[in-house]
Structure formats: C-alpha cells, structure tokens
Amino acid sequence: MWRRCLSAGCRRFGLKGIWGSHAVRRCSAPALPAGRITALQAGDLWRSHFVENGVTEPDHSTHYIIAYLLGAKTIESLEQGKLTELLSREKTEQMWQLCTKRLSRMPVQYVIEEWDFRDLTLKMRSPVFIPRPETEELVELVLRDLEETGVGADEQRTCLEVGCGSGAISLSLLNSLPQLKAIAVDQSQAAVDLTRENASRLGLQDRLQVYHIDVMKDAETFLSLCSSVSALVSNPPYLFSEDMMTLDPEISRFEDHAALDGGKDGLRVIRQILTLAPQILSSPGRVYLEVDPRHPTLIRRWVEANVEEMHYVETQQDITGRPRFCILQKEKSNKDHKLDLD
Incomplete structure (x- = not known):
C-alpha cells in the first residue's frame, strides 16, 4: 500500500508549521540529462x-x-x-x-493520480479532497459498531456518507461488509464523478447510489433521497474560516476549498447534518463525524440545546490522542415517548 505517513501532510490539513512556509517560489525544473541515467x-x-x-x-x-x-x-x-x-x-x-x-507543490497523490485508503487503491484527481489517515480510523469505528449490531448475512443495512470526495469512506465500508448498501452525496460534481469511477473500478457500483447534492442548499432533495439509513458518516468541511489563510500551497492551490472551510466556527455544515439527521436515520441509527479537536464539546452543547431527537454518545480520540470523532444516536423525542405511554 502507499505509505500512510504521506498524505498531503501527515495530518488532515497542512497548516503552517506542518507543511512549512506558505509562500511559494516559482521554480524551474532541472534540465533533462543529455545521456541516460538510472x-x-x-x-x-x-x-x-x-x-x-x-x-x-x-x-x-x-x-x-x-x-x-x-x-x-x-x-x-x-x-x-x-x-x-x-x-x-x-x-x-x-x-x-x-x-x-x-x-x-501539487500533492503527490494528484501527481501519481492514485492513493491507498485502508485496503483499497483509489483514483485521485484535483480538486477532489484527498483522504487522510484519520478518516481510516473513522471507518474502523463505523465498522466496529455495524458488526456489533448485527450486519450479518441475513440483514441488509444502508449507510449514508455526506461529502464523499473520492468515495473513500463508502467504498471502504462496502468492501468490508458485503451485505451493506450505501448512499453518497457531495456538493462537487468532480467528487461525484470520481466516486462513481472508483466504485466502478472496484466492482462496488451496484451497492452504491451517488448524488450531486449540496446539503446546505438542497435539504429538501437530500431528505427525499436519503431515508431510513442505519448510519450517517461524514468527514465534513470543519476548518475554521480564519485557518483557511494558513493553509500551505499543497492544499490551498490544489484541493477544493468547499471541502475544507466549515465557516467561522467550523460547524456550519456539521450543524446542518445534525439538524437533518433525525429525519434520515432509522431508530436507533447513529451519526459518525470526523471533526476538529476543538469541536466535540461545542457539538455536544449545541445538540443538547437544539436537536431533541439526537443524543451525544461519545467522543473518540485519533491515533495521536486528539479528540477527533463524535458519535451521536437518534432517540425518540419526548413527544414520541408520551405517545408510547398513551
């Protein structure tokens, strides 16, 4: 497999101090050698x-x-x-x-036009977001839960991925669970096209539906196409807008900014996902999010105050020990509990 340590920077974003200087000098290539070399x-x-x-x-x-x-x-x-x-x-x-x-300064993933994600080799093209090692950990969390809750030979479930990029999450889940079906959406047509291409190359296209939908603008269409899913998984745009100014060239010049910028507090898309989640998930379906380490506490508070049907289950750390993944679960509202009692 392509070595995990090289991912557009070993962490998700090449912020200053990880990639180095933000400035880019115009450089010329060395001349082709006159004779043959090794x-x-x-x-x-x-x-x-x-x-x-x-x-x-x-x-x-x-x-x-x-x-x-x-x-x-x-x-x-x-x-x-x-x-x-x-x-x-x-x-x-x-x-x-x-x-x-x-x-x-083109990332090597785009240079060679492919990259490994878990046990899959995916085609890569700019500006579609390059999957990072943390997202492999997110997939492991989802797989663990789905396997523990009975995705077996006689039970078929559907997973929804919001912001599919190259299709890394959905395709990895489908490859690991033969009975699973998936729906994937992205606001970028380039991402939708690449996900479909990767699905076809891997022979997984029959279990994957891919839609060009912006959940911020097309919520009604989104809800009409995506319902009764067991798990909603997303590696959404979660950078704070002010951090966009500190991205290094490999990211700022080649990756889709819409897949990175999460608004002033990094939660713009995340709030929308969690608002729509109760209408999409079966009960007790779960939401799995990859977020900025500053986000879990903010997300917990916001959900408790604004989304009655969602319960914050836990925060999981990534391999470096940072709070990186939020897991939430759909629960009946107080109104539904009263109806059950009646």
Missing part, C-alpha cells in the same frame, strides 16, 4: 532540487514517484536492480514530468 540518479537529482526549492517531504515525494514510474507501490518493494538500471528516454521524460508537477 532511477536512483534521477531520484537523487530531484530530491536535491526539491530541498533547494522548499518542497516538503522531498524523500517521500521522490520515492513514490520512482515507485509509480517503475510499476511498484513502494520503492522498498522494487528489486534493487531496477533502481540501478538505465532509464529509457521515455521513462526519464515521464520522471521529469511527474517531478515538475510536485515542484509546483
């Missing part, structure tokens, strides 16, 4: 050029491009002889094309 020699040349021009993770970037060029997942999996063989002129030119894209 993959290792080409890699050394480009690694040095990346360092000189402030490109982050120069080693990883070079290694992934070489591995892709030579038909492997990682440079470690290549036969050593491959690295010291002279490249053809065609391969050398391709190496220069790919590395020049990385020199422009």
Whole structure:
C-alpha cells in the first residue's frame, strides 16, 4: 500500500508549521540529462532540487514517484536492480514530468493520480479532497459498531456518507461488509464523478447510489433521497474560516476549498447534518463525524440545546490522542415517548 505517513501532510490539513512556509517560489525544473541515467540518479537529482526549492517531504515525494514510474507501490518493494538500471528516454521524460508537477507543490497523490485508503487503491484527481489517515480510523469505528449490531448475512443495512470526495469512506465500508448498501452525496460534481469511477473500478457500483447534492442548499432533495439509513458518516468541511489563510500551497492551490472551510466556527455544515439527521436515520441509527479537536464539546452543547431527537454518545480520540470523532444516536423525542405511554 502507499505509505500512510504521506498524505498531503501527515495530518488532515497542512497548516503552517506542518507543511512549512506558505509562500511559494516559482521554480524551474532541472534540465533533462543529455545521456541516460538510472532511477536512483534521477531520484537523487530531484530530491536535491526539491530541498533547494522548499518542497516538503522531498524523500517521500521522490520515492513514490520512482515507485509509480517503475510499476511498484513502494520503492522498498522494487528489486534493487531496477533502481540501478538505465532509464529509457521515455521513462526519464515521464520522471521529469511527474517531478515538475510536485515542484509546483501539487500533492503527490494528484501527481501519481492514485492513493491507498485502508485496503483499497483509489483514483485521485484535483480538486477532489484527498483522504487522510484519520478518516481510516473513522471507518474502523463505523465498522466496529455495524458488526456489533448485527450486519450479518441475513440483514441488509444502508449507510449514508455526506461529502464523499473520492468515495473513500463508502467504498471502504462496502468492501468490508458485503451485505451493506450505501448512499453518497457531495456538493462537487468532480467528487461525484470520481466516486462513481472508483466504485466502478472496484466492482462496488451496484451497492452504491451517488448524488450531486449540496446539503446546505438542497435539504429538501437530500431528505427525499436519503431515508431510513442505519448510519450517517461524514468527514465534513470543519476548518475554521480564519485557518483557511494558513493553509500551505499543497492544499490551498490544489484541493477544493468547499471541502475544507466549515465557516467561522467550523460547524456550519456539521450543524446542518445534525439538524437533518433525525429525519434520515432509522431508530436507533447513529451519526459518525470526523471533526476538529476543538469541536466535540461545542457539538455536544449545541445538540443538547437544539436537536431533541439526537443524543451525544461519545467522543473518540485519533491515533495521536486528539479528540477527533463524535458519535451521536437518534432517540425518540419526548413527544414520541408520551405517545408510547398513551
């Protein structure tokens, strides 16, 4: 698999201090060598050029491009002889094309046009949001709950993903649970198209419905298409708007800002999801959210004050120990409890 540590920055967002300087210098590629060189020699040349021009993770970037060029997942999996063989002129030119894209600060996922998410290899294209390692953890939480609550051979359930991007969450869930069906929506047509392409490539298209819907603008359409789902999963836009100014070039120049900016407090889309959730979920369906570490307390308070049918179940930490995932569950309202008593 493509190594997890390289994801447009090892955390979800390349904020200043993670990616480095926000400024981008215009850089030119080194000249193509006159004679033939090996993959290792080409890699050394480009690694040095990346360092000189402030490109982050120069080693990883070079290694992934070489591995892709030579038909492997990682440079470690290549036969050593491959690295010291002279490249053809065609391969050398391709190496220069790919590395020049990385020199422009294009994330390596877009450069090589694919990336691994859990046990799937997904096609990647700018500006569709690149899935990060935290979201793999989110999928694990959902899978654990669905398996514990009986998604077996005789029971079919439906999962809804809001903001599907490349389809990483839905497709990973479908791949792990053969009886599951999924609905995925996104405000970006590019994301919808890429999710459909990935579903088809993986043979999962028959269990996935994908819609081009903006939940902020098309709530009525959204509700008409999505109902009685067992789980609503989302890695929504959750950056505070002020943080958008601190994004580094790999993200600010290549990824969809609408998939990042969550409004002044980062909760604009999250509030909408939680407002609509009771009308979509079966009882006792759950909502699983990936959020900013500042959000769980804010979300709990807001739900308690504004969404009677939703109960905040728990906050889960990510692998680095930060509060990252919020789990909520649909419960009957007080009005429904009174009807039951009558």
